[in-house]
Amino acid sequence: MVQLRKVIHGKLDPSDRSDLVGRLLDLFLITLIAINVAAVILETVESIETRYHTVFWVIEIISVAVFTLEYAARVWTSPENPEFQNSKNPRLAYITSPLALIDLVAILPFYLGFIVDMDLRFLRVLRLLRILKLTRYSSAMSMLLDVFREEANAFFAGFFILIVLLVIAASGAYLVEHEVQPGKFGSIPAAMWWAMATLTTVGYGDVTPITPAGKIFGSLVGVVGIGIAALPAGILASGMADLLRRRRAELIKELRIALEDGVIDPAEERELEEIRRHLGLSKRIAEEIRDDVQRSHSGGLTGQCPHCGRNLG
Amino acid sequence: MVQLRKVIHGKLDPSDRSDLVGRLLDLFLITLIAINVAAVILETVESIETRYHTVFWVIEIISVAVFTLEYAARVWTSPENPEFQNSKNPRLAYITSPLALIDLVAILPFYLGFIVDMDLRFLRVLRLLRILKLTRYSSAMSMLLDVFREEANAFFAGFFILIVLLVIAASGAYLVEHEVQPGKFGSIPAAMWWAMATLTTVGYGDVTPITPAGKIFGSLVGVVGIGIAALPAGILASGMADLLRRRRAELIKELRIALEDGVIDPAEERELEEIRRHLGLSKRIAEEIRDDVQRSHSGGLTGQCPHCGRNLG
């Protein structure tokens, strides 16, 4: 039983890419998710919905069946997952992990539709959250999610600043424009719609200041808006540059350890390749790092002591 | 008296987070500020204002009472604050500090309403500045404010460039479009509204060039607008990356000093944790830095000792 569990886990876990069956399974699941999402989107177009009603029903039945089976299989094999083996209750740890929760939310709407009598349209749209199941299959996603997690504090501070500016911008526009445009700027909540559109530089144009003072104030809000738009960019850019630097340092560490005996055998090669892929560094960058490490290992510092002539390395 | 002052200061200062009473006080104040801001915003909606007039009045009385008490307490206990103990007159130094000025501005409108006969609506909106009292409670804010302070010169240069481009863009559009659209481009100040909307890429669309020459010039202004939008992003990004690098270096310095005796005792642990939180580095990054420093301290350097020739690691 445990053996069977090990095997199935190997097929389900997308990080081991050498297995053909596993890769085919990944491809099948990705395609099914994509079909699902497309189906939910097209279902909302009335003309299409009335014509292909049965097709959509069949797709839904099959999808829920497959996803339920997949969920059950993942929960059952979760003790084989190295990420959860350290927990006291691996299965519980897995069930509460983000990816597992997404899988659960993906199949709930179908079952909920039987238990609770909810707005069918709302349940239908909830099925769209299945698109988040695709996060499991993208290795570069983990890097972006890491950056978000690392810089969460800065992001919250940025969001707080945005709220403060929204309130100040809406209030200023309200004070200046509410007499001239009582419909659009008649209250601070009303003015917030304009403030939001301007701070985010979306600028729909359905609401704009008319008075000269309003236009001057509106221009200022627009300028501040560019700055606000810059915040997440700056946070992301510095966070990503930092993450990249730390990943290089990790690869260099590993390369140094592997080079200690002076040579890198095939087993170490595979391991380094695995680390490279896990860190998300391109082969090109990995090559450069490797050259550097190998050169500095076989020679140390470059240059010579100008006094005694011996090499510093 | 001094003992009481010390105790109250401990409760007021949000940086010491181990105290439960202090944390409850923070939570209470934050909630009150949020309620206040929401109240001012909702008051501007006429339907709500007429219905809940009394509720808003009660909220205002309570809030001003609490905030006045808070302000008095902070001023009284300010000599206990390490930031101001070095000044000749700690209380004066505190009263003129940004946070204290925000607290004062928060309660002034209420008292001003009795003294001066001002536009009630304007005073009411002034109360919104209480939202800035929340800056005290966000630790990540200090990093962003630091970046702004550091790069203030670059920001001013960017703002100056924006003014120059605004003038040039508005003038060009005025020259080209003033005959065809005398209302919207009839003078340079008028054309400035379009120029601002385009340079900030907000692009309302209420004013656009009609002539072919105007459209070509307008496109150029749009392209320059993207570049302008890039300025604050570039300044922020490089400023933040730089700040992060310097904070790491500080933590590494502290870790090295703490490791000099070879071990980190609990007192040093708490100190390092405090520094980590003060610097705004995540636990994860702090762990990585610590591993690196410990390895290089215990001899995990790579290369060879120039004295005895053996590997350093």
Place this chain on the structure above:
Amino acid sequence: MVQLRKVIHGKLDPSDRSDLVGRLLDLFLITLIAINVAAVILETVESIETRYHTVFWVIEIISVAVFTLEYAARVWTSPENPEFQNSKNPRLAYITSPLALIDLVAILPFYLGFIVDMDLRFLRVLRLLRILKLTRYSSAMSMLLDVFREEANAFFAGFFILIVLLVIAASGAYLVEHEVQPGKFGSIPAAMWWAMATLTTVGYGDVTPITPAGKIFGSLVGVVGIGIAALPAGILASGMADLLRRRRAELIKELRIALEDGVIDPAEERELEEIRRHLGLSKRIAEEIRDDVQRSHSGGLTGQCPHCGRNLG
């Protein structure tokens, strides 16, 4: 024959800039491409097309003749190109390279017009792809293309996130607004037009939410839109900073090797200049790097030699 081939290759390859004939040829080709692109664009304006019909026809005949000759010459001399000499079949490797494919696509529409009976307007626009032939002549393009290639994974992850957010944003707006605005938000595909305009912060304004809930949701989508706009900026910025750092390291490596014998002779100078230009580093930066390397090589290190104790500088 091989000698003639070598000579012609020297003229065609734009990287060798000392040859006057080669540079004149480059200039001629660039001008012809630009004239071509301008011609195709102006041909679509009916008034211009009817007046200058013959001129456009002549331009097209000449251009196709020249480009066909150029393509034939490049294919014939491709074995002289160092980039392809390592392949088993250099000509095939060249023909399948991006620049060669662009050259082929540039002349195909003309010939296709005779073979296949296609929409003339579509074929005409296809000729615009000749503008991509200009990529060959810009040395700074290679750096940007390198960054795109390096960070391709991160870009795909960003694109995936955009799709997910598009689906979620459109669905939310659909749920909230479809009853009030059945034309604009009547189905998820319909709502996607608004979602796209808002997430990209383009914000046309032809479709906007009307309900209060719709406006609140729309504001959230706008805020997320700024974040999304930040993604490519962050990826590009960190990728470019990283690329620049690695290019410096390469130049430093080359300078060190050249300095090993203590002096840089004219042959090495030309080589270093070639490397500098190939790496895309400005002369100013190259000077600074050179000073640093020369100083550290001649003993300008700081600190003390661990052997004899004297200052290294």
Place this chain on the structure above:
Amino acid sequence: MVQLRKVIHGKLDPSDRSDLVGRLLDLFLITLIAINVAAVILETVESIETRYHTVFWVIEIISVAVFTLEYAARVWTSPENPEFQNSKNPRLAYITSPLALIDLVAILPFYLGFIVDMDLRFLRVLRLLRILKLTRYSSAMSMLLDVFREEANAFFAGFFILIVLLVIAASGAYLVEHEVQPGKFGSIPAAMWWAMATLTTVGYGDVTPITPAGKIFGSLVGVVGIGIAALPAGILASGMADLLRRRRAELIKELRIALEDGVIDPAEERELEEIRRHLGLSKRIAEEIRDDVQRSHSGGLTGQCPHCGRNLG
């Protein structure tokens, strides 16, 4: 005469800030320029122009007199300027420098108005270029201009990419929409107005695709537009981070040289302060760098060789 020339140059050159007369002169010139720019802008408002016609005329006469005198003085004292002393003809080198050309363009329109019979309105707006005279007085501007100069190649490549995308986007929209919206998408030049507004994410909304295919294509153009907007941000950010790094390195170099004798005397202090201001580094960052250099100078590498116990430094 030469002595007088030296003295006047000292007053004119804004980099020597210890001179009160020089600083007053700067302030006077800055104010005059600002008044000038404001006057030209307000002159275009007909109501204001008719009322204050004489005031504007007086301002213009005074300004041209002062600026002409300033220009003559700067040209005469240019040999004293260290920047131009190396040239064969210092005065000619100065006259052709950017700042001098701006000063010339600032006074030309007035004189041109007598010589040539040009459109008065155009000449009037040309006077606005006086705003560029303010570039001389901003020290942080030099850093941004440096970044632009350094990364000029990358910016041009970005501009070229923008042109290519503009052509492709306009052509695609033309092909898809020209039958449905012959006025707005009737030719590629016409479609370029929409393409520009979308690629720059300005998104006026006066022209938008109507067909489903057009909306899908339009969405793609919007997505690419965000990427394009990211280009200058990425270039600027990495260029600025790089510039900052190189400036630190320069300051560290200077500090090391000054510390060689173990102490920094007042003369060296003033020099380092000058360098700090010239490089545009904040006092705070300079302090940190100084601490680091001083510590590493007095101790070298940290850590001990694990084998023979001696300090590596």
